[in-house]
Amino acid sequence: MPARLPLDEQLTALRTTLSRNRTLLEVLDRTAALGLPDWYLTAGCLFQTIWNTVTGRPPTHGIKDYDVFYYDATDLSWEAEDRAIRAGRETFAGLPADVEIRNEARVHLWYERKFGTPCPPYDSVESAIDSFASTTCCLAVRLKEDGTWRVYETKTARWRKSWPELTVLPWPMPSAKSG
Template sequence: MISSGRLPLDEQAVALRSALSCNERLLMVLDRIAGMGLPGWYLTGGAVFQTVWNVVTGRPADAGIKDFDIFYFDDRDPSWEAEDQMIQTAATLFEDLPVEVEIRNEARVHLWYEAKFGEPCAPYDSTEAAIDSFAATTCAVGIRPERAGQWRVYAPHGLADVFNLVLRPNPGPGRRQAYITKSARWQQQWPELTVLPWPD
């Protein structure tokens, strides 16, 4: 097992890209999504941090990764029809690849969240704000390629926990059960994980 959790932050970003580059499907998703011109988009969620977990524990880079989450933010038209158009475009874009790509406009999450989860969600003002709301701080990482071959990395809590396989809670309304459920499932797949308890 290798660990990059004690490197300076700029070197952790380089190590992150190195780890993620081991996942060929992830690179294909990034390349194709970049061409859609989605405003403020990031690849985020399990495809990012779980790829790192796989690489640092010597597993195949894409082991256990079920889908690729693309968040974007477009408050000019928060209608379902506009979001669905992006979803259908992506479905065509990836129809030849054995991957599931989920695209969501984070500007409209508050419109459907209460009906699905039973409690309201304050409107997000950016894609970054949506990433901030993950139940674990470890999961709050987003990436996208930018000009000159550079990657933009959004990681408000840093990357040390990702590389060190530490799952840390991110307290907030409605997150506790999600943290408990997901951490139990992930620990079965990655028993090396250290799962920190939800605070009382």
Template sequence: MPLDALEKTLSRNEILMEVLARSEQLALPGWYLAAGCVVQTIWNVVTGRPPTDGIRDYDLVYFDATDLSWEAEDAVIQRVRDWVPAEVEPRNEARVHLWYESKFGVPCPPYGCTEDAIDSFPSTTCSVGVRVEAGRWRVYAPYGLADAFNLVVRPNPRLAPQPVYQAKTARWKQRWPELTILPWPG
């Protein structure tokens, strides 16, 4: 998938483009807009829906290992709280190992960078991050983008438990019935 096709597709989502521009100004270390907002924009464009249709939030992931406190992450959350018209969910991926097991029932080893976190998202299809720096797009998609453009959702059992994948895919299938949801392995 050529980068220009991805840029053209994502550029149709005006909210995503605004969040990208504002996120660049925050200068968070290792930041990306990631997962659902990116892939769901692709699904919307491919299926002829409005580009923002059904997108609940915009995941802004970053990696700041210099301060693992909740207060530091919450300061970022407060900075983006009033970004209208989008709900932006910032997450310091350096902190995920501190809360993941209590929320999902399985331990999460500490990540070394934002890309490590993206590698372990519940679906390889959604394991994608994008950012724009000084007018240049940067894309991280370790499993490629073909599944997203072909409306295929593939599980990633690397970390997330099966129920997390199943809950997400059930919600997505209701919104985008054209999706082909691949079963959890085993």
């Protein structure tokens, strides 16, 4: 048996692991119905689900919120983003989780005021994800129109192109007993 799974098998293992978190699956389904442009579910809810699986905890253990990023540069007003946030409140009502929706096209408008350092405008959700301080967070998924998952893996592909000797570690496979 090989020490590492091929990348396509790793993506299957990732989906299997994340699918253990029923709240995450519901957030994906409901976000797809919102019709947000270029959206992803990203950050903590993904890697914390993996950590929970690896450590035998319930899939939603310790997850504070579910971050949905989208990108819409056609209207950078707070009012436009707030409409998406309010639509999300209705869409996610009844879920046992907080879902935070943010337009990544607007980050540069408020970032310096909040964090004290400027942030250049992003040109996509992917560029926002690429700027995460921790590479553990550089993960995102969304549902495509045909119901399949799109996993944001551009960073890994780019790294492997530049450093072909890198090994991509496999995603943990859930054990039958920790379900």
